[in-house]
Amino acid sequence: MFDGKLQVYSEIGVLKKVMLHRPGMEIENLTPELMNRLLFDDIPYLRVAQEEHDAFADVFRTCGVEVVYLETLMAEVLQDKATRAIFMDEFIAEAGIVSPYRVAMVKAYYEAFEDAEALVKALMTGIRRERITFGLTHSLADLIETQYPFIIDPMPNLYFTRDPYAVIGNGVSLNKMRTLTRRRETIFAKYIFEHHPAVKQHQVPLWYDREDPYAIEGGDELILSDKVIAIGVSQRTDAAAVDLIAKRIFHAGQPFETILAFDIPKTRAFMHLDTVFTMVDYDTFTIHPEIEGPLTVYSIQRGDHPGEYIIEKEHMELEAILMKYLQLDKVKLIRCGGKPGIDAGREQWNDGSNTLAIAPGEVIVYARNHVTNRLLEAAGIKLHVIQSSELSRGRGGPRCMSMPLYRDQL
Structure with a gap:
């Protein structure tokens, strides 16, 4: 039974509760003529997509994670x-x-x-x-x-539950989606957080509101630690939205001290930050080789007074950025497909760097990204491998398809 408690202060803390959406008949309403409008590159076969999604949900349950469904x-x-x-x-x-x-x-x-x-x-x-x-x-x-x-219109992107909202700390970023076809998705989260009896009793703070004027999506919001948040300024997220979130989080007295705004290419291949960069362990990350940098990153630091902050522009390699702000002596960057080239291009298309950690050093991955998976295993990462012939047609990986509601603190 969903108790309404929210807590996410990292990408890798032991996952306790996650929200999913099982693909439904909205997928059957995709047609070739409407794929561009509805943001799909191909049409999944629903029955197999549901079987794959059920297996995905079973991984969570086997690992002791409570699964709740958006529709429920x-x-x-x-x-x-x-x-x-x-x-x-x-x-x-x-x-x-x-x-x-x-x-x-x-x-x-x-x-x-x-x-x-x-x-x-x-x-x-x-x-x-x-x-x-x-x-x-x-x-x-x-x-x-x-x-x-x-x-x-149907809402076929709903099985990517990561984007419409994001749990950050003990609050929620209720996002304004970039595209009109996905903007309606957030209405479900709005009513859940305002009206669900289990959630209402906890008075969940709102870091962003779907009525705010700027676009932001959950795939661009990564919580690297209880001190550092990373947000991609991307094809789907505006810089002004990051300003609003920073002011509200810093004003609320959350433990977060730094928000790193990554200025990434505004292209579909780099649609969200989590399509090119995810955290799998304390010092280990999967990346698209093309994001190593040097990168332009804006470090937004908490100021001396509530809601105030200081911004510093930096131009650094990704490795140096992570070492500096996560206070690590070294980091491991596991490159999707191993190196730039054919394998990287193919496995990036199938979200090889979009992993989901359910515990430090333990992640869910797609079976089809076998080159990247071998590299993860060689780095000592425990893999839960799921089939994805149909789920991957929507261009999203395990992180995209899941919204953590509660993680243990590290």
């Missing part, structure tokens, strides 16, 4: 009828339904789902145009025919 938590929120009514109005508005006539028809479609979890899955799936027959009205917008196949 949201269903528990919607058991309250008053909350459900408010949520439905907001969800339909964010889906772009503006005609009062169509709003009423869509609302009636969703109200037919009496079971709360079935409703949540229907919300995630989207509505195909043939599901609702609109009659004649006096609105031109309602009468104009369109070939677009959906009344409400």
Whole structure:
């Protein structure tokens, strides 16, 4: 039973609770014509993707990690009828339904789902145009025919639970996603953190709000220690969002003293910081060879007064940055694919450097990244290997597919 407690002060502390989303019928609503709009490069085969995801969840359970599902938590929120009514109005508005006539028809479609979890899955799936027959009205917008196949778009990226929000310390960064197609995803987290009975009792602080003006995504937020946070300024995260998070975290008296803002290339290959850089042990990291640097990093240090900070621009190799701020004598950088070239390019495409630590020196990886996996094992890292022929088609690895809710402190 989810108790609502949140605590994440590292990337590698023993994982106790994690939130996942099992891929659902939203994946079946991907088509070749819509892949670009919905941020996919290929279409996963749902049945096999679910089998692979179930095996992923079983790794956690075998290792003593409590697994909670996004769809289950949201269903528990919607058991309250008053909350459900408010949520439905907001969800339909964010889906772009503006005609009062169509709003009423869509609302009636969703109200037919009496079971709360079935409703949540229907919300995630989207509505195909043939599901609702609109009659004649006096609105031109309602009468104009369109070939677009959906009344409400599906949300196929939801199985990447890392991005819509991130637990940092004992608070939450409720993110504003860069793309419109993913922005609606954060509404589920909003209602879970505001209305779930287990979460409400803990008064969770909010480091970022989905209504804030700048984009930020969870794949760019890494907690390197209880003193140091790394955030990528990337294709999906704005520098101004890092400013806001820094002010709020430093004002709240959290133990964090430094936020490292990594200025990384604004390309899909470097979409998020965690696609090119993850932590697997106290002094060991998986990296894309092209991120070694020299890098431009902005060190944001806590000031003398609440909410104040000092920024220093540095141009250093990744190894030197990590040694300096994590106070390490040396670090191990395990290069995805071993070195720049064919193996690195292929395994980076399949998220070879996007590992998830469930304890220091113990990580979950995709089987297909066999070159990188051999290097990890040679470095003494314990691997839990999962199949990923279908999950990887969404261009995200084990870290992308998981949101740690509670880790033991180191």
